[in-house]
Amino acid sequence: MTGNAEWIKRGEQVFVGTYSRFPAAMVKGRGCRLWDADGREYLDFLAGIAVCSLGHCHPAVTEAVCRQAGELMHVSNLFHTRPQIELAELLTQNSFADRVFMANSGAEANEAAIKLARIHAGEGRFEIISLSGSFHGRTLATVAATGQPKFHQGFEPLPEGFIHAGFGDPAALEELISDKTCAILCEPLQGESGVRPLEPEYLQAIRNLCDKHNLLLIFDEVQTGLGRTGTLFAHEQLGVTPDIMTLAKALGNGLPIGAMLTTDDIAASLGVGTHASTFGGNPVAAAGAVAVLKTMLAPGFLDQVRERSAYFMERLEEVAARFPHLATGVRGRGLLLGLVLTEKGCDLGMDIVNQLFARGVLINFAGGRVLRFIPPLIVEAEDIDLLIDRLVEVLNGC
Known part of the structure; x- marks a missing residue:
């Protein structure tokens, strides 16, 4: 061997x-x-x-994946599929959200959130403020959103419209807001930069700034979501609700799947043809994710x-x-x-x-x-x- x-x-x-x-x-x-x-x-x-x-x-996930792989593996999002619908229902029933977009990874979920924030804000409002020390993915847009210069090196010029605020300073963050700003993007706890929690008071101050300046608040819960911090989503224990939330990692327990969640009103800005994913929420990955959520939601x-x-x-x-x-x-x-x-x-x-x-x-x-x-x-x-x-x-x- x-x-x-x-x-x-x-x-x-x-x-x-x-x-x-x-x-x-x-x-x-x-x-x-x-x-x-x-x-x-x-x-x-x-x-x-x-x-x-x-x-x-995990036995429940393995059984669900194997069963689904023997029934239907892929048809694209030109059709409805049962596992994807069941997954979206579980996510909306157990969160602030009304609508879900399925992707294949955390970076893709964050890309969807970035596009939604920009199109919802309208022409001229395209800047997104994120925090120093943040990590949001490896695509060009999510690298640009990431507040760690080491990930930028060699890939300049990065897409414009991403600004990084100092960690833990709401006043400094507010100074960066302009008539071009459409959203603030942050993780409730920064994992990649050294397990740095955002305190409830800091997150509430960010929420207040979004409300004051008519900005969307995006929570990247790719690493913190799905039970990792002791509640289904990290923000639940912090008393602050986002307008958009992204998930991935634990959602499929090993299969590639991501999701972007938001409200009816905000989701309406992404109409037919504005965004898509060939594999996003495919039946096998979605079936596994349904098993994951049902297990985590068990008493x-x-x-x-x-x-x-x-x-x-x-x-x-x-x-x-x-x-x-x-x-x-x-x-x-x-x-x-x-x-x-x-x-x-x-x-x-x-x-x-x-x-x-x-x-x-x-x-x-x-x-x-x-x-x-x-x-x-x-x-x-x-x-x-x-x-x-x-x-x-x-x-x-x-």
């Missing part, structure tokens, strides 16, 4: 080199565990970058996420207290948590990640400052304890 080394060698000969990959070819997953081509087992606290929130090969599921979050945060705070020369504390919500590192710890961040990988534990280093933990939402206390034990082993050697 071909092992890691052979698969890696073959892959390096054929792929464009846009990824820095771990030296493992994953071949099987179950729950919070992965196995590579050499048969090695890993405890997964990365979850496909916040995607496999029900764990790998007790989100309660358990919050319980696991409290326990995990407590254990991480113990680590921070034990290693003050390496960590300053813990931040995040739900099961999107970060161990904030000191200057010395930051220098060792990737080394810590790699040492954990060598011990069979998967996490990542976000924003050059934080060890990020995004396990499947079905994670058990025993899994958290094992992660903590391995992390302490590594930090003891730093």
Whole structure:
């Protein structure tokens, strides 16, 4: 049987080199565990970058996908399909939204939101303000919206109409609003820049600015949505409702699917032919997403996420207290948590990640400052304890 080394060698000969990959070819997953081509087992606290929130090969999702693949895989959006309609009904019944546009990814969902904001505002109002440290995707428009210059380098000139406001300063944000502004775009919690939560007061101030200046508020919940922070959508626990919301990642538990949600009034601005997606919400991905939502909406599921979050945060705070020369504390919500590192710890961040990988534990280093933990939402206390034990082993050697 071909092992890691052979698969890696073959892959390096054929792929464009846009990824820095771990030296493992994953071949099987179950729950919070992965196995590579050499048969090695890993405890997964990365979850496909916040995607496999029900764990790998969740039985309900697997059954729904296999059943649908045997019935109907694709017809395009020139036709109605049952799984897509069921999914849109679940999303609207459990959110502020009345209407849904289906896409294939978070970047595509954000593109749809950007186009909707511009066409709804009308001619001359096209600027969108986002926040420094934000991440909204890898297409040219969503890269331009992303408030991290490192993602812009080499792709200039970027599409115009995107402005970045300093993080946490509503007054500075308001100074950027002009008669060209149509929307403010933000994540309720910035994941990629280092697990930085936006406090409720800050989000409410942004909401107030949108209302004052007749702007749309867009929440990018690609990473924070679908139970990740302990409620179905992160904004629910923050007391602020957007006009548009984008989802992806956990929606399909591994299948490519995204969604842009909004109200009847705003959705009316996107008429027939103004936007489209050949594969968006295809029957197989939509069937999987229906199973995901039904599982997450079952009684007790989100309660358990919050319980696991409290326990995990407590254990991480113990680590921070034990290693003050390496960590300053813990931040995040739900099961999107970060161990904030000191200057010395930051220098060792990737080394810590790699040492954990060598011990069979998967996490990542976000924003050059934080060890990020995004396990499947079905994670058990025993899994958290094992992660903590391995992390302490590594930090003891730093």
